[in-house]
Amino acid sequence: MSHAFQAVFDRQKAAFMTDRTKSRDWRLDQLARMERMLLDHQKRWCAALHQDFGKPPFEQLFEITVPMGNIAFYRDNLDLLMAPEAVMIPDGLAKRGLRGEVRKEPYGVTLVVGPFNAPILLLLDPAVAALAAGNPVILKPANTTPATAALFAELIPQYFAPEDVAVVTGGRQEISALLELPFDFIFFTGSASVGKVVMRAAAEHLTPVILELGGQNPTVVDETADLDRAANAIAWGHNAISGQWCIAPGFVCVHTSVADAFVEKLSASVTRMYGADPSQSPDFARMISEKDTARVASYIVPKKTVLGGRADVSACYVEPTLLYPSDWTDPAMQQEVFGPVLPILRYSDIQDVITRLKTFEKPLAAYIFSRDEATIERFLHSLSFGGGCVNLVNLHCWISALPFGGVGSSGMGKYYGKAGFDALSNAKSLLLSPADISVDVYPPYQGKDIDAMLDPFS
The missing domain is CATH 3.40.309.10 (Aldehyde Dehydrogenase; Chain A, domain 2)
Known part of the structure; x- marks a missing residue:
């Protein structure tokens, strides 16, 4: 059945390969679209939560305000989060004009699978982090909250281009088909038993995962x-x-x-x-x-x-x-x-x-x-x-400043705030040298002072 979702996956993959999602403007635009989708239809979101399992008003609004707060965090801090990070390197190299740098780059097409208990918040919080980090996203809402899932299916296409954000609804058959695709990243929130299924599927493509599970x-x-x-x-x-x-x-x-x-x-x-x-x-x-x-x-x-x-x-x-x-x-x-x-x-x-x-x-x-x-x-x-x-x-x-996630059987990986941006980004490590500087590490080694050759790295 994976062929049913192959087209949307391929479309997102092709768009990502153009580097369009890496720009600051694309990321801010996706965050703004998500914010509008929540605000424009706040009453409908709350009604869907109540219809699905009687969520009271405070718990309904909580599911709206928390993603809104995370959107605001990423919007306000995006320049800082995207900026290359200078790192310390050995003095011997630094004195020659070399420098170390870490750049955060998006992984690529990201699958976000959400749970039923907070079907808006726990689907959108990971999606917001993924978008801020420059990843196109395919959302899979819980099928056990049908009213909320139907609203996602209706509204996502109204606010997002499918090559940026798409939604797939359904149950076990649909999620199994999605997991056959070679996603660049998978974010799953749910039970430990299903988390193991997700991790096994991810292993087939060596896809990195974040698993948010649970425990007593x-x-x-x-x-x-x-x-x-x-x-x-x-x-x-x-x-x-x-x-x-x-x-x-x-x-x-x-x-x-x-x-x-x-x-x-x-x-x-x-x-x-x-x-x-x-x-x-x-x-x-x-x-x-x-x-x-x-x-x-x-x-x-x-x-x-x-x-x-x-x-x-x-x-x-x-x-x-x-x-x-x-x-x-x-x-x-x-x-x-x-x-x-x-x-x-x-x-x-x-x-x-x-x-x-x-x-x-x-x-x-x-x-x-x-x-x-x-x-x-x-x-x-x-x-x-x-x-x-x-x-x-x-x-x-x-609290967006506190990384959220489990350990051991309760999950792996952390997100929220900066931790979420970092988790959904590949840390590309770079050693940058001026064009006219050479570091001698080349053979033949006979007759050379090996200690002197190694000295810049100490």
Whole structure:
């Protein structure tokens, strides 16, 4: 089926080969087009998100404002990002007039595959970075958000030439066909299982990839923490997008001396945010499918449920649910929940928690609430994870200056801001010499002072 997409791929490849996408004007024009597409149809984008899985107004606008912020960053900093970067070279060469330089050049035709949970933001943020770096882009929105995907299919051709930005919709068959093409770069956001499929396909063409995956993200609340602050942050961070957020707290480890008090406060925070019946809350999204609803509901252990516990598979609804006291063997602790069911475990020694967490797959995010700087530093120093927060959750992904991405099974490669531009660019390293300067490294070597020959490089 790859022939169905061959024409658009070939068109982008031919356009890229003319060097037109490398110009500053082309990049700024693509960013401006993306900005207009978002602004001109903001209400339609928000309506599509609500239609697909009941996203509330704040989460709808978040998907518009974050890409807009990234567009503004690249527009305002493009000259600096595109400028050749001088690098230090050995003094012996520099004194002869040589200089080192790194130039950032686009890879070429880039495939961006987006997920369902943030179907605008997590498709366009990588695309914006790719365009700023001078790459034409083929977008593949999630098929499980059909209203949003249909809007992409309608609007992309209205705002972009197909040789610059194109969109392909569909499901597994379409993505499989796309992956047969020899893209110059692939950016995938989604599950680890599909990420492996993408990486295997990319290996056939030695195509570089960025994989944004996920994991079961740990959160620690120690005995010195501000419990009110921790409860509010975790209640929101875990239940936003109905828990379908790759950086959401996946479970909480609370010091035994404050665990009961914390759970009481967390229950109160969830109820205050979403009401006694969250199914009626305009601020609580739905699960993406009946299958995922049933999966997440299966993690609920009735005897450990201290809040919530109800689910309606046909309505794609799982109530915000707290499981306490949980333990490491509970069903919800065996994989990424990706839904509004939160296990809460007690601990007495932070080192025991850290030792246990180090046996897990490396997560996309981790969080700690504490006033003890030594505990905070031990947590941050000992655990490997993509990124995170101290005394906050989730908000690190809103900061364009912070590179975003996973490590190990939670992903590879970073983007956002300068990191995104660099990731979607080949760093072309150059040693530049004046035309009349020679560096003698040539044979025959007999009778020559080898140390003197090597000296300029030391």
